[in-house]
Amino acid sequence: MTRNSQPFRASARQRPPGLIIIGIDPGTLVTGYSIIELNGATPRLLECGTIRSPASLALPDRLHVIYSGIRQLITRHRPSEMAIESAFYGKNAQSALKLGHARGVSLLAAVENGLPTTEYSPREIKKAVVGRGAATKQQVRYMVRSLLHLGETRMALDTSDAVAIALCHLQQRASAVPHAQSWSAYVAAHPEKVRR
Numbered sequence: 001m002t003r004n005s006q007p008f009r010a011s012a013r014q015r016p017p018g019l020i021i022i023g024i025d026p027g028t029l030v031t032g033y034s035i036i037e038l039n040g041a042t043p044r045l046l047e048c049g050t051i052r053s054p055a056s057l058a059l060p061d062r063l064h065v066i067y068s069g070i071r072q073l074i075t076r077h078r079p080s081e082m083a084i085e086s087a088f089y090g091k092n093a094q095s096a097l098k099l100g101h102a103r104g105v106s107l108l109a110a111v112e113n114g115l116p117t118t119e120y121s122p123r124e125i126k127k128a129v130v131g132r133g134a135a136t137k138q139q140v141r142y143m144v145r146s147l148l149h150l151g152e153t154r155m156a157l158d159t160s161d162a163v164a165i166a167l168c169h170l171q172q173r174a175s176a177v178p179h180a181q182s183w184s185a186y187v188a189a190h191p192e193k194v195r196r
Contacts, residue, residue: 018037018038018039018040019037019038019039019080019081020035020036020037020038020046020077020078020079020080021035021036021037021038021079021080021081021082021083021166021169021170022034022035022070022073022074022077022079022081022082022083022110022115022166023035023036023082023083023084023162023163023164023165023166023167023169024070024082024083024084024085024106024162024165025084025085025158025159025161025162025165026066026084026085026099026102026103026106027099027102027158028053028059028062028063028066028098028099028101028102029052029053029055029062030050030051030052030156030158031050031051031052031053031066031069031070031102031106031158032048032049032050032156032157032158032159032160032161032162032163033047033048033049033050033051033069033070033073033159033162034047034048034159034162034163034165034166035047035048035073035077035079035166036163036166036167036170038170043147043148043166043167043170044148045148045150045163046077047073047077048155048159048162048163049156049159050156050158050159051065051066051069051070052065053065053066059098059101063101063102063104063105064105066102066105066106067105067106067108067109070105070106070109070110071109071112071113074109074110074113074115079115080115080116081115081116081117081118081169082106082110082115082116082117082118083117083118083119083120083165083166083168083169084103084106084107084110084117084118084119084120084165085103085119085120085121085122085125085161085165086103086119086120086121086122087099087100087103118169118172120165120168120169120172124168125140125161125164125165125168126139126140126164128164128167128168128171128172129143129144129147129164129167129168130143137157137160137161138157140157140160140161140164141155141157141160143164144160144163144164144167145160147167148163148167
């Protein structure tokens with residue numbers, strides 16, 4: 001796995017385990033990642049960076065680099081859930097197809113490790129972090145640094161996008177209405193809705 005020259009890593013310290021989210025901004029050349037811990041009400045960035053796969057490699061080999069890199073992150077941090085950017089269709093169908101491959105190996109790494117995964121559109125992510133679905137990548141990076149009190153920490157745009165994905169997931173998770181885990185649990189909780 002090749003990462004950017006200086007990935008951000010929080011200082012190691014003893015901490016009680018909290019909810020850990022891995023955020024993934026997939027790409028076949030550069031995949032951004034973030035690891036965010038929520039312990040109480042305050043999110044804390046544990047690590048972020050990029051997984052880079054050289055353009056000189058054949059696509060299957062690049063996908064293997066991404067898959068291996070994400071597996072290493074999962075092994076190291078033991079996240080509870082994964083959040084990933086959903087597929088979007090731009091002008092270039094070939095790019096969308098390659099992006100789909102990168103998303104596929106990312107999702108495979110999550111499934112193999114039993115991680116529930118949620119997908120968010122670029123617009124949802126920007127709206128959650130910046131407040132506007134049409135925000136620029138630079139605005140996303142600015143807000144990510146502000147929300148996590150990172151000052152002027154160096155951060156590639158792919159990295160800040162991955163952090164934004166994890167933050168979006170935490171926001172959606174916090175505002176989600178609790179729902180029943182099964183039909184039998186739902187029926188037990190709402191007997192008035194069952195016709196006899």
